[in-house]
Amino acid sequence: MPPFDIRRLRPPTGPRADLALAGLVLALTAVAEGQRLGTEGAATASATGSWALAVAVCAALPLRRAQPLPVGWFTVLGTGAYYLLSTVDGPLVVIPVAALYALAARGRLRVSAAMAAVMVVGVGAGALAGTGDVTGTAVFMLAGWLVAVVALGAMRHGRLTYAEEQARLRATEERLRIARELHDVIGHTMSVIHVQAASALHRMRRNPALAEEALTAIKESSKDGLRDLRATLGVLRQADEEAPTTPPPGLSRIDELVHSATRAGLDVRVDRAGERAPLPAAVDLAAYRIVQESLTNAVRHSGARHVVVGLHHGERTMVIRVEDDGRGPARAGPGDGITGMTERARALGGTLTAGPGPAGGFTVLARLPFPDGHGAIGRGT
Template sequence: MPHLDATRLRLPTGPRADLALAGIVLVLTGVAEGQRLGSDRGATASVAGSWFLAVAVCAALPLRRRYPVAVGWFTVVGTGVYYLLSTVDGPLVLVPVAALYALAAQGRTRASVAMAAVMVIGVGAGVLVGTGDVNGTAVFMLTGWLVAVVALGAMRHGRVAYAEEEARLRATQERLRIARELHDVIGHNMSMIHVQASSALHRLRKDPAQAQEALTAIKQGSKEGLRELRATLGVLRQVDEEAPTAPSPGLSRIDELVSSAARAGLDVRVEQSGGRSPLPAAVDLAAYRIVQESLTNAVRHSGAGHVVVSIHRGERELTLSVRDDGRGATRSGREGGSGIAGMTERAHALGGTLSTGSGSADGFVVRCRIPFPDHHEPIGGAADDQDPAGG
């Protein structure tokens, strides 16, 4: 005996579901009308008219995706006329019910409510006329069914709209995250290359040895920038491609930032205190990027010669500050750039704070505090801010 795999059984969806429903209703209606014809030989003309309406109503259902409102009204009116001609309480009412649900699920609530009201009024009028086919209980039950159908369709529309909005929000957050990563990676390295290129052009004739040293720094900086750029763009790779294996940037690689800034003529001193236990990946990445952007701003805008990076790892939070001896916030023009906004977004995404302004002895200072739970539990919202280099 052949084995039936239930997992392979799938209900039809889309246009096939409409065809299947129309076919089933038409067959059941035909069986009911056939029994009516067998019991009443004089009802041939009435049965023919009922058959014609049933075929027309069922044939219209598959067209509802192209003409939803028109098909809805046609099925409602056609079914009403069918019940006036036929003495059989057949299943044709399922077709307008399906059309009403589809309209409500598309957000056309007014049209579906209007059609449901017409159906209830029509059936109620039949009761008042005294056709004998329906009574007050039938009107009450039909009203309840139609209200439930329209409500279910409206709920379906709300769920789909919510899911679409949530998907758009996730896509927007992902675009912002990629833009922030590209800004941090490209901005930092290009700033260092710009400074070194200017230095090389200035010293090319006067001091070729120093110009060669600057060109070597440019080569190293561009190589590092390309490596980080490839890792960042790895987030856009195809699903079946191999994931990047480069480690995520973190404070353990802060010496690379110091070396890069030193090649641009910036003297950077790093002061670390507190614990030495590993930080959560999202916090480690955010701290690295904030220090990176702060050094980039110091090279690009402030004209600073010295920078002090202070990092303190507490039990439940990381605090850091980056102070330079440049021109300060009021004259450097750093307040209007996107770099500070990106740093602030990183801190806020992890529940932290970031402030910028002039230091106590002029210059510019960036202060940041990022909390993290004990035992490095995941931070809400932080998982979306992972560095693409880590896959």
């Protein structure tokens, strides 16, 4: 026979906890009523009525999850009537207290307060009628307990509401993050494919060699896009699937963005300044996506021919400046991804501005701060 393990014992929960509480209270009430009968002798009408009320109140408690309001009022009124009939201060008051707590925990504070007032009035009426052990002190203590129970239920309701709100907020932020990732990956790739496809159609008859070159670029862009898309969708993988092997996007892969934009007809130059220390993963990803979206907008909207990407690695800030010579003022709509870039910068405590440049064209300027010791963070990541 295996040894007994006390850790296997678990207190009941849910409906079983209600049944256990009702059974315990009914047993204690029976003991109290038995002592009353031993004192008074033969059973009287009040004793029979109080015992019937005790059984009915205890039997109603397990139904509180399905019908919390009717059960709450029934237990309160039944307990009040019990104290008017009984000459002992039995433990039946625990049942309506449990019902009150459940209602307050569900946010029904007004109803809980009204029930508590009715209970105090009922027990107080019993004290005024000279009902045995029920005294003014007992009424005063009961009022304090009921206030505490309603307050505890309200606190639990507040905590549950806060936890649910935080869960919804985290889910919303995660959806927005995934949406931004998909927009950046798919938007950039589809823009390059669109430009190359239009070029191939235009050159198909007059210059098949250039059309073939454009179709080759479409093939390479779609391959790169699928790879990045698989890496992005890796956050939605199940635990039993293989982890993605593609490295996460970062400035170390900026040459791929330059090559992709070059295939779309842009002349891209990258200027770096400052110490090229490893960046925190979040800053590295945000910087990559901002450059990617800026190049995508240059390909899709501006008609630019030349783009300069400036990357300045400061001690506490990563500064990104993307300038083109396209038609900047004509393309600052909400669909250009500027909102997504701004949200990325703000999420890191940084800033991003986008608008016409001083010498024409369009300029995106982002400042992404990071804490001291970011080199160690980046290497660990």
